[in-house]
Amino acid sequence: MLNKSTIILELQRARLAHERWIKKVEHFIEGLPVDVDTITLVPTDCGFGKWFYGPIGENLKNEYVFERTMERIEHCHNTLHETYEKVYILFHTKPSSLIARIIPIGGAKRQRAMATLYLEKLKILSEELLYLIGKLEKAVKAVDTVLLSKQKYKEGNYKFSA
Numbered sequence: 001m002l003n004k005s006t007i008i009l010e011l012q013r014a015r016l017a018h019e020r021w022i023k024k025v026e027h028f029i030e031g032l033p034v035d036v037d038t039i040t041l042v043p044t045d046c047g048f049g050k051w052f053y054g055p056i057g058e059n060l061k062n063e064y065v066f067e068r069t070m071e072r073i074e075h076c077h078n079t080l081h082e083t084y085e086k087v088y089i090l091f092h093t094k095p096s097s098l099i100a101r102i103i104p105i106g107g108a109k110r111q112r113a114m115a116t117l118y119l120e121k122l123k124i125l126s127e128e129l130l131y132l133i134g135k136l137e138k139a140v141k142a143v144d145t146v147l148l149s150k151q152k153y154k155e156g157n158y159k160f161s162a
Contacts, residue, residue, distance in 0.1 A: 002056060007140050010056050015133045017047025022126045025084055028091075029119045031112075041088060043081040048129075052077065060136070065143060069136050076129045080122060087118045 027034040040046040044053045051057055052073065061070045090111055 002059065004140060004143075007056055007060070008137060010051060011133065011137055011140070014048045014051035015130065017051070018126070018129060018133075021046050021048065022080075022122065025087070025122060026119060029087060029115045036088075039084070039088075041081060041085050043078050046081070048077065049081075060140075066136060066139060069132060069139060073129065073132045073136065076125055076132060080125045080129065083118055083121050083125065087115050087122075090114055090118075 021039065024034050024039045028036055028039060040049075043049045057070070060066045061074075
């Protein structure tokens with residue numbers, strides 16, 4: 001069984017990893033220098049994803065009291081990566097048709113405008129994810145014993161601190 005302070009500390013580290021990831025994405029979209037290879041596309045490969053899909057996150061997902069929040073976090077986190085993937089494709093895919101290569105429609109201006117729209121969506125999703133992480137942290141702090149089975153919770157043996 002993991003103790004509460006370890007879970008909270010690791011959750012805070014995961015939040016920080018997300019904040020660093022989203023800042024790199026912002027810099028990339030704004031045209032600032034950033035190593036694009038350090039901005040992971042796959043949700044399980046980023047710092048937050050490693051925590052979420054790692055032992056602590058998996059244990060929290062299996063706890064009845066955290067289950068709904070963890071589902072919402074996962075959905076939000078996956079949507080963030082799906083949205084960033086669109087930005088990545090926008091900047092890293094060459095036009096496929098001959099006409100698009102000869103006569104670029106909108107070119108770099110259009111590309112930058114679309115990326116800016118995606119950035120706004122990413123910022124909203126990031127704020128939602130940070131809110132949900134905060135909600136999860138409060139819930140972890142509120143329980144006396146973390147990582148009890150669903151059965152014990154259903155039997156009324158799950159204790160909350162005052």
